[in-house]
Amino acid sequence: MEKRTGIDSGVELGTTIEVTELHDSVREDFGSPKFQKRLLLELQLAQQNALQNKLHITLNGTALNAQPIGLLASKSLKPVFIEEEFEVNNSVVFVKLYAGIAMPDPAKAGWYVYCNGRLILEADQTNVTGWRESGLESSEKDAGVQYHNDFARFRGYVYFESADTSKLPWNTTKTGVDVDTPIYRKVRGIMISAMTPVLGFLRKLTKEARETDETHFEEHVSRANLTAISELSTQTVFSYPEPPQDDKKPKPTMISFKRDPEEVKRVKEHLGVRTNREVGEKTYEYYMTMEEIQ
Template identity: 40%
Template sequence: MAIDASATKDFFLSILTKDIDLVEAIVDLIDNSVDGARRLRPNGSNLRGLFAHLDLSADSFTLTDNCGGIDVEVARKYAFRFGRNANTPSTKHSVGQFGVGMKRAIFKLGNKISIESATKTTKFTIDFHVNDWKKKATWDLEFKTLQDKLNLTDAEIGTTIKITALHEGVANELQLATFRTRLKAMIESAHAESLRSGLEIRIGDYSVTGAHPALLETSGIASLFKETKYFEKTKNPVITKIYAGVSASSPADAGWYVICNGRTILAADQNSITGWGDGTPRFHNQYSRFRGYVFFDSDDASLLPWNTTKTSVDAELPLYRATRLEMIAAMKPVLEFLNKLDREKDTEEKPLTEAVERAKQKALELINKSPAFQYKIKPAAAVKKLTRIQYQRPVEEVEKVKKMLRVSTLTAVGEKTFEYYLTMEGDE
């Protein structure tokens, strides 16, 4: 006798949507457009002319792209399945990997879903209400319209996903300006590489621009840049590139950035998952100049260390564990440098501080290979260490001394009285 162990739709939808933030889900939805763009322009990094436009309001969410569209066959067999089928035609160097992103985003947003997609030769529309679909015994969706053997122009090709009957919390968020700012920041970071390659991502009328990672360099300060090839003998090797160095002092931007096939999955990470506090210090504000970048690239996206929401790394993956060791090794000299830099706050001579101030931002792709972060700046020899004295005295007395010394600030009172004592009593 068989035991029913199948999943219910409700359970499925709740695990799909509860473990992802709204902003992350939207960013994940854009991954489909990115992969479409990469399919259209397989050999180049130039995505100019391709776009993904988001339109947010209190009643609807719409994503429109011109990134090639979904083929009817792909839609029928693969695109709407939950999870990736082993036979799914793959996109080289893709960011879509698990076959959940689009579905997750759609169900996260609302109940009434309408999808329209056209390729060069096919065109379809799908319309469904999540509540009706949940009542059905099967998991199938149906095409509302379906055409093939077409010959469409470039302007007609693309996908539009429109979601209405938004969930209440979603509707509230979508109309907030602060939500748009958060979404913008996440797109800037997550899709930085595609944006730099020319893909246009718009939120309403606003075109998002991608961050351009760079490190400070000058004569005497060289960042680490190391490239490693894994699984070299196989059909799909993975290439990792690690950069580590210093940049502008900003606690919010400091930390590690992990990028898989051009998709940033961790940004400004300051936790143990990227090696902090593991034989290295925990993050502290004196490290707010630290920046580290790790790029994983492979034609086979399944080899890369991302989690399904693309918001963190798959920490147990051997490839990531090996890379994490490299990251720890990479950050140590930078942190040691930053400790020394921090100590210069209390010294008269500040060679490292001056070197950092002199240094210029250099884009990652222009940075030369170097197995470690290095600095060759003569530390100030025999520096006079300074220390701070603090004490309180009655106001009248201090005012009196101020007048006697003819100075106007409390600091001056302290310094002058100290100097006076040293001059009068200092020679033993």
């Protein structure tokens, strides 16, 4: 390990870590461009806080880039931002929690947990962060929702900060969450409460796209901008507008029936349509017209 200093001022510029004696298998890994790229991306993600605070990090001469974390937000679509302080055995733990939506990506959906700027849990979709897992029993108070790709837009971020690192909810190797710490149990409950309305919104967004011709929720999502979490205002509950109620206009009714696939295929060709939904709509319209039903 080598510390570099300025030539005249003696001011420390940084630290260089160089490892020269590697096992053959490790040397092969580091010689692989794919491994180097994956390592760069993992370091970039794990050190986002440090990078955003202007720390300069390079890997084999390649600089890591800061990629600000953001959530979709607008005047009508407001992500959760909660700040709390917890006293833990005469020490203070500061917590910042964010929850909302971003671009759909199942690999990135879930909770991200940081302790003193270090990422210790990435895109978690397990019971550790309040999701329900198949095969696990959940108590009434702990009844989360099982992850599904309908929730691919969900993002949650929790930051624990403390001068006393022993009070942070990480394990002994500082590579994961210690779920049994009192501070984490408290915050996990807040995470579930913050996540629930976001998932409710995503259910409505999915249902709207699959079952109706309405675009109310989708329009609000498309008008929202990806906003850095550092720019978000305090918001204890995820907020979004419900569609306006029109008492004069009854809600559409769904009609469903099954037919032989070959018959349906021939009807599609005859009507010049491609989907089963269009077959149903066209045949319904035909019946209404032929029977002169107003």
